Amino acid sequence: MFRKIPMAALTGALALSVAAAGLAAADSLASTPAMTPGATHILERMAADPEVEAIVDHRKGVMRAVGGHMASVAAILLDGAPYDAMLPVHGAALQGLLADIPGLFPEGTEHEDSGADPAVWSDWDTFTSRSQTSTDRAAAFREATEGGNRQAMVQAFSALGQSCGACHEDFRN
Numbered sequence: 001m002f003r004k005i006p007m008a009a010l011t012g013a014l015a016l017s018v019a020a021a022g023l024a025a026a027d028s029l030a031s032t033p034a035m036t037p038g039a040t041h042i043l044e045r046m047a048a049d050p051e052v053e054a055i056v057d058h059r060k061g062v063m064r065a066v067g068g069h070m071a072s073v074a075a076i077l078l079d080g081a082p083y084d085a086m087l088p089v090h091g092a093a094l095q096g097l098l099a100d101i102p103g104l105f106p107e108g109t110e111h112e113d114s115g116a117d118p119a120v121w122s123d124w125d126t127f128t129s130r131s132q133t134s135t136d137r138a139a140a141f142r143e144a145t146e147g148g149n150r151q152a153m154v155q156a157f158s159a160l161g162q163s164c165g166a167c168h169e170d171f172r173n
């Protein structure tokens with residue numbers, strides 16, 4: 001108990017100082033006159049890429065989680081899986097995961113492992129408007145799951161599902 005907190009703090013501090021040392025080294029190498037522009041570029045990528053990759057991994061994981069909840073809800077509401085009691089759990093998860101979609105797509109996170117179309121960033125206004133529709137419909141679905149009216153849940157679920165497709169059509173490769 002007492003040892004865990006300092007250990008975690010120490011690991012964090014260590015990771016930070018290692019990262020800082022790495023960045024400083026990349027900096028000083030990059031400013032060495034003998035360095036070719038190509039090598040400088042590689043060093044910049046080395047410093048920048050891990051975070052971009054982590055952001056891409058995170059958003060794909062969030063999207064897959066969203067897909068998992070949608071599939072589970074479909075199994076309950078449309079195919080009769082006997083887990084009605086879990087509907088509010090799926091509703092709350094979907095609302096939380098879809099609360100800030102633009103936040104999952106910071107500028108500069110185009111990446112070869114990402115299926116995000118560059119239009120996400122070049123047509124940001126449309127992207128954020130599609131995001132807002134999905135966010136609102138997830139909140140409405142959650143509300144329906146708490147009301148317990150099955151027809152209202154099916155309708156809200158179907159509206160939410162359409163909002164996924166509407167965004168993917170233009171913004172996912």
Ligand code: HEC
Pocket residue numbers: 056059060061063064066067070101113114115116117120127130131134160161163164165167168171172173
């Ligand atoms: C406002 C746009 C938008 C909305 C709304 C949206 N998505 Fe996505 N989704 C994307 C984009 C863009 C990607 C590609 C992300 C990447 O690969 O970096 C994606 C990727 C995915 C993936 C693939 C993840 C992977 O591992 O490659 C799944 C599954 C998914 N979305 C499911 C859903 C579901 C289900 C909904 C609705 C409940 C939804 N999305 C709503 C934009 C959206």
